[in-house]
Amino acid sequence: MTKRIFSGAQPTGNVHLGNYLGALRNWVALQHEYESFFCIVNLHAITLPQDPKLLAEKTRDLARIYLAVGIDPQVSTVFVQSDVKEHSELTWVLNCVARVPELERMTQYKDKAKKQQDNITVGLFDYPVLMAADILLYQTDLVPVGDDQRQHLELTRDLAIRFNRDYGETFKVPDAYIPKAGARIMSLSDPTRKMSKSDDDPNGCVLLMDDADTIQKKFKRAVTDSGTEIRFDLSRPAINNLLEIYNLITNKSQQEVEDHFAGKGYAQLKGDLAEATVAFLQPIQQRVKEITDERLDQILGQGSEKARQIASVTLQQVFEKTGLSR
Ligand code: ATP
Ligand code: MG
Secondary structure, rough: OOOEEEEEOOOOOEEHHHHHHHHHHHHHHHHOOEEEEEEEEEEHHHHOOOOHHHHHHHHHHHHHHHHHHHHOOOOEEEEHHHOOEEEEEEEHHHOOOHHHHHOOOOOHHHHHHOOOOOOHHHHHHHHHHEEEEEEEHHOOEEEOOOOOHHHHHHHHHHHHHHHHHHOOOOOOOOOOOOOOOOOOOEOOOOOOOOOOOOOOHHHOOOOOOOHHHHHHHHHHOOOOOOOOOOOOOOOOHHHHHHHHHHHHHHOOOOHHHHHHHHOOOHHHHHHHHHHHHHHHHHHEEEEEEHHOOOHHHHHHHHHHHHHHHHHHHHHHHHHHHHOOOO
């Protein structure tokens, strides 16, 4: 049987190069090999405050981005999380399997809670359980994500194993697919932090929809390390990050990239990087504009129908195993 992948991104802001290089790029590459489900996880988005009108807009924008980067709705299922009620229902059941201390250990929760001291919702705490439900509903084999999601994936596996042990074999235990390169693209303003949609500093992220001017400015402002040599070196995280982006965007080998920049300065690196990024994003931005509302609704409608067919079978099994169906 064809193996399945499931993954998603939150419509919390604008998609950046980190999201693309760490996740979306691999979805596109894997979709022909796996039966693929790509979700716009708007239920995750509301774990932090969102403007309702903007959230609805961002949800559609993100769907457009999925398609524009190369997700093919003929082979992949693209849908919005809140359109498939099973995600919320399975979350409740898994809430009764997950333990409070294991959720308290989640570093994303701790990081995001720190920024929200007076306003930490139960939803933010429960985020990893919802993510486990997303994945387990589709009997997923592989979950292509960035490195920041490694811990959540471990929890998903733990919950699946525990449920299977307590109620009988029900869920496939999924594996994470974390790429060797691009799994953790760092902020241009602070190479100790990952590039994030919810970052307060807009200069840290290059967005897929940024215009050429903005891209040039952001790379120009990017912090660098001391020294002058341009080569891959983890002990110089700022330059390493810029080179990793260049490497992935241009599809060159590390050696080719180092040869290209041999004897050149940081200004050249930033200029070339901006130029390559603009050229790379131009056709994506063009495709975003070409997707009509009508086409988008059709794809998301078909997607949620297909997703529901599979999700409902899993949920029915869960209800039977747990005594929730009579
Ligand atoms: P937020 O700050 O709202 O959490 P985000 O930038 O982390 O936004 P998500 O929607 O949470 O984006 O994540 C979507 C996918 O992108 C996930 O698979 C995640 O692992 C991946 N991802 C996020 N940031 C990076 C990054 N800096 N480098 C590589 N992959 C990333
Ligand atoms: Mg995130």
